[in-house]
Amino acid sequence: MEFAEGYRLLWLFFVYSFAGWVTEVFLKFLEYKRFINRGFLIGPYCPIYGTGAVIITLGAGLLLPVDRSWAMSFLIAFVLCGLLEYMTSYLLEKYFHARWWDYTRRPMNLNGRVWIGNLILFGIGGVLILKVFNPRLFALAAHMEPRLFTALLTALSILFVADGITSYFIMNLLKQGVEKSRADKSEEIAAEVRYLLENRSVFHKRIMDAYPELTFRTEKVKARLERIRNEGEALRLLAEEKVEAMEAYAREAASKNLTPTRILQREIIEKQDALIAALKDGGDEKDLEALEEAIRENKETLENRERRLRLMRAE
Template identity: 40%
Template sequence: MLTVEYLFLWFLFYSFCGWVYESILVSVQERRPVNRGFLNGPLCPIYGTGAVLGVVVLGEVRNPILLFVISAVGACLLEYVTSWAMELLFHARWWDYSNFPFNLNGRICLYGALIFGIGGVVIVDVVQPEVARVTAMIPIMVIHWLFATLFALTVADAIITVIGIIDLEDSLERFKAVAARYSGAMRERVGDMVDGASDAFGGAFNGAPGRFGDMVGESLRSGKQMSSELMVRLRETADSVFNRQQRRMIASFPKLRTVRNNETLEQLREAFRQLRRGDGRR
């Protein structure tokens, strides 16, 4: 039992390290703070799972080249299976390497394999011995309490997250329907700018990518009544249709793609980018 408790605590440690790495990387890419955790807590479970598997399976491997190769291949296999399973469960793909060279179905890529290979060598040969030494210094009773408390919190977090995002596709459908109802009223209230922007808001989810966001940007720059009207409507609609978990996922995973309503998701994401720029200019 003690071994299981140690493994779980190591899993949390490496999941937290993965969260830090991913949050910094994506925040730099997006030029805004991004909480990259899949769970509500600061954890990226795929990193913790990969690291603990590496420690258990490769702990006795002393050849760094062999360790690198096995770590790279094993991590890519884990990432591919995880991507496939999550797409099957949630009808969405959470990351996409299609723009990277030497990728396989956008689920894994050579760049990631190299990073994971190096990471495996560093974890097994450098980091894990120190982690094991520190955890061995913690009193057994404290280990028991830490395990029981953190395990319960992690399981509860996972359940809340899964329940919250399982119907993301249905929420996107509802968003399109609610947005469409605004278009008629907005046409009657303001002139041509509203007519074009409300068309984008209510109907351009099935049009060319970026049109909705472009119209939001035009209305923001125009300084007309449409700016505040559309901004309020958009935020109210998103807040009412998407639950907290879904809003968090959309913000945390810029490469998130859905099976049925990906164009709607892209339009919504682009509109929020335009709105953030508009807020920044005020």
């Protein structure tokens, strides 16, 4: 039996949400060697995966008269799922003051919310969804008894809505805990939130375990990070200035040390003559000081050379 488009999309949403949850749990098990119930909801589903599959299906349907190629399927998933992940990250951070995933250290990332590796996987996944899985899932739904299929989707929808309401209150408690915190470090806020949730139900405590890499971004934390960045930039500029000054000094010293003794002696005589002439003519005081400084530096260079020669002869 061919079901209405809304039922077909709802069917895809639940199947891919569950598949996404299984994928997340498996990947985190490989990373942390323990079971982690991923996602914001209590049940075994990650709605972002189901939503991604649905928008890929809708996008492909709109472009079906134009292009049915695998390349177009890849591009649709690459772009639409990338936008979905970016906007989900942005909205969750704005509402909960927390960064639930962060790709800042990954190559070719956009504000740490998406990165090229995931986008390529989204594209490949989109091709599999459109070309392999969707036809089979639609065929499976068509072979189900209509009333059983409708009852299944209705029951799943009721459970999903109930789960969403319960999880909303849990997440709102976390949000309030973050907003009341006066700490300026993500780790301190996380400790306060854990303390707030630890005496509550297992449903409350699971959200912190679901995202071990969770970082909090309150205004205090952002201000502290900005202050650290500014201080780091100031130190970097100061270090660069010191290095440049040392390099200039080294070049000047090397230039003097490489100048032959006879030339240095001639320069001293010429500068002394210029100093005497300037004194007779009542020259500018700054010019007189510059000449005196140049004569003194040249004399010090000659004296250092003579000192080194005496030491070498003594040895």
